[in-house]
Amino acid sequence: MRSIPPGRVSSFGDIASALGDVRAALAVRNECLRLSNLAPHVPWWRAVSSDGKPLPGALERIREEGGLEHLRERKFFHDIRAWPIFRLMAEAQRMLSSELDLRPLKGVEVAAGVDVSYGGEEAVAACVSVDSKLEIVEVAYERFVPQIPYVPTYLAFRELRGMLPSALRCDFDVIFVDGHGLSHPRMLGEASHLGLLLGKPSIGVAKSKLVGRLEGDRIILQGREVGAVVGRGFVSPGHLVDLESSIKISKKFWREGKQPLPLILAHRLSKEAIRGS
DNA sequence: GCGACAG
DNA sequence: ATCTTGTCGC
Numbered sequence A: 001m002r003s004i005p006p007g008r009v010s011s012f013g014d015i016a017s018a019l020g021d022v023r024a025a026l027a028v029r030n031e032c033l034r035l036s037n038l039a040p041h042v043p044w045w046r047a048v049s050s051d052g053k054p055l056p057g058a059l060e061r062i063r064e065e066g067g068l069e070h071l072r073e074r075k076f077f078h079d080i081r082a083w084p085i086f087r088l089m090a091e092a093q094r095m096l097s098s099e100l101d102l103r104p105l106k107g108v109e110v111a112a113g114v115d116v117s118y119g120g121e122e123a124v125a126a127c128v129s130v131d132s133k134l135e136i137v138e139v140a141y142e143r144f145v146p147q148i149p150y151v152p153t154y155l156a157f158r159e160l161r162g163m164l165p166s167a168l169r170c171d172f173d174v175i176f177v178d179g180h181g182l183s184h185p186r187m188l189g190e191a192s193h194l195g196l197l198l199g200k201p202s203i204g205v206a207k208s209k210l211v212g213r214l215e216g217d218r219i220i221l222q223g224r225e226v227g228a229v230v231g232r233g234f235v236s237p238g239h240l241v242d243l244e245s246s247i248k249i250s251k252k253f254w255r256e257g258k259q260p261l262p263l264i265l266a267h268r269l270s271k272e273a274i275r276g277s
Numbered sequence B: 001g002c003g004a005c006a007g
Numbered sequence C: 001a002t003c004t005t006g007t008c009g010c
Helices: A012-018 A022-038 A056-066 A068-072 A087-098 A155-167 A191-199 A243-252 A260-277
Strands: A111-120 A122-130 A135-142 A174-177 A202-206 A213-214 A219-220 A224-230 A233-239
Touching: A012 A022, A056 A068, A087 A191, A111 A155, A111 A260, A122 A155, A122 A260, A135 A155, A135 A260, A155 A191, A174 A191, A191 A202, A191 A233, A202 A243, A224 A243, A233 A243
Parallel strands: A111 A174, A174 A202
Antiparallel strands: A111 A122, A122 A135, A202 A233, A213 A219, A219 A224, A224 A233
């Protein structure tokens, strides 16, 4: 924000592009909104929408700096200096995806599930494991402060710092993750990322689609089957398990709705933990 | 204006 | 994901 000179304004999209991915535009807007309360000394008002609409309370500050002309004429400042963090994260995802090992998995007895709930500036990750009778074996929590906002396709970089520690405290044969695995634009959704870090089998189960098109019950991306619909959820392999095994294992722990039991439990427990009830 | 992209 | 009351549907 400070690389935008006084009297100039930039669009959320241009700032996001400078950070390495225009798709972070909405997140940039939300962060500027946060800054207006959290750190008023940062020139958050110099970021506006592409149609020239400033954030609430920003017009007055822009006028003080003499930037009304630029704003009205959509003369945006483009020479924004920023560390291209999203481009770097995307590169990391592409490199890591080449390390995925998708193969048949059998003999699963204990399955875990991890989910994250939010409250204020904090978040809590909960990992729950259940046996073949669907009874709880272990529960582990990790409280943490998210370091980056939610941006589609970069979810792992926000949540893994909580998910990983909680998962490391549980024993299991496979872990379900609340999000996608292979069905990701760079073939490395949060489920795959966690599986690689753990060196253990992981399966992604999302409540909505991220990429690809539906052909029957299969998710097709770049001519490849990367996921499938199970119940009302979207299943995709994470790591050390292929699509067919992912489907079978998911069904084994599925009751109804959009998620398998371990994830429903993880969701409930993380939510209780953040609320302190 | 339309389409849409996990949590 | 979260902020929140009543309401529609199985």
